Amino acid sequence: MRRYQMYINGQYVDPASNRWMDSYNPYTGEVWAQIGEGNAEDADVAVKAAAAAFSEGPWSQLTHTERGALLHRMGDLIIRDARKLAETEVNDNGKLIAETEAMIRYTAQWYYYFGGLADKIQGATVPLDKKGYFNFTQYEPVGVVVAITAWNSPLLLAAWKIVAALAAGCTVVIKPSEHASASTLEFAKLFAEAGFPPGVVNVVTGFGADVGSALVEHPLVRKVSFTGSDATGRHINQQAAKHLKPVGLELGGKSPNIVFADANMEDAVKGALSGIFSAAGQTCIAGSRLLLQESIYEEFTEKLVAGAKAIRMGNPQEKDTQMGPIANRPQYEKVLSYIEVAKDDGAELLAGGVAATRPECGNGWFIEPTIFGKVTNTMRIAQEEVFGPILSVITFKDEDDAVRIANDSRFGLGAGVWTKDMGRAFRMANRIQAGTVWINTYRALSFMVPFGGYKDSGIGRENGMAQIYSYLETKNVWINTGAETKNLFVMR
């Protein structure tokens, strides 16, 4: 059985407790690796290594340009190792190899983009309203950053947090999910190969309530960047607030995918199917509420059900598979329980609604692509994030009704709008309360584009140039250039 040690100060090390957690392959339902079960002691060692690397180590002496060059080298190594890293990640979380490998390859672009940005952040001289002073601002890295990630896309999510932080000059401690830590641990050694000094990037593993909580509480940590459920995000925000630490929170969603009667029907059906069934619905941006204009309900749901039934399920390591398993047993049970919740609330089951028993699903944690019709937006299935392959279909009358239903949610992460009327498309984009709106497409993301949520979907934005400022402090400097000494007891 492969054991994955933690990565602290440039070395792979056993957990202080010498306890190990089992990591399950969701396709086989069997343990495939063991991961170190870190605790507060490991968190302390990792944070101290990151703090020393930040203030004393060679990292602190590098120019911005040199830091950027290291990030570029990481991008090259990621592309070189993408296949192997993807296979590891798929063993852990069951996401498709086709998507995971492409996604990890694409992750390299984050390293190139922010590597390029590292030496382009400039302060300003301020044209003062007072004579006899020179005044300027400069940006300085905040210090040690803790990056806590979810299990659905460990390496992509880690990149979204740490690359901008490293470009800013921070050092980091990553805490991946206890359900999928292996790829992040395997990946960590590439930082040494790229030439990053020890302690700049560390990975500790274990349960959130133990090692995760200890990281958030640690006095030397200056910022916490979190991706996960809104319940955990809320808790972390409270914990961080006690120490006045800033947080970035990328949380869940209940995203509306809205189809008007004038839309290109074939495209919209594909957008609806991939919006919810990609990654078996285990994406924060899943289009889990399909809003259909009343007049197309029958025709659209018929095509939708046919499409759902045609989805190829099976081994996520095979490149032609379209839908893999649910990533872990607790999540599998949670998704099944929501099927019962939807039925009890009176939703009409149109497809799926059961665990998949197809032979190609082996002993894995598979659930048939599930579609509920005649859902009303007040039902739990329309309001709560399931994070699984369950689609709720809701009808609307007109544009105002669609906006009202779309915004009647405590979440606001993503939204899709399908229409040929471009005026309407712009109006909808303006009126929907969500961090990302896709018009006649869905699930498009880029390192250049800010991503994040309104309302309970989070705080702050990741990606795009502005993200780097969330890892920088602004310092302002006053220099007295006057010939005479002024009376310092009087405020100027």
Ligand code: NAD
């Ligand atoms: P989760 O909240 O259960 O866990 C996320 C991480 O937090 C894990 O690493 C976990 O160990 C850690 N954690 C748990 N309790 C903690 C504590 N008290 N202190 C510190 N750390 C703690 O979420 P999950 O089930 O792993 O992921 C699914 C959720 O993630 C969904 O809600 C999904 O929408 C969200 N998500 C959001 C985005 C986004 O970018 N907005 C992306 C992917 C996933």
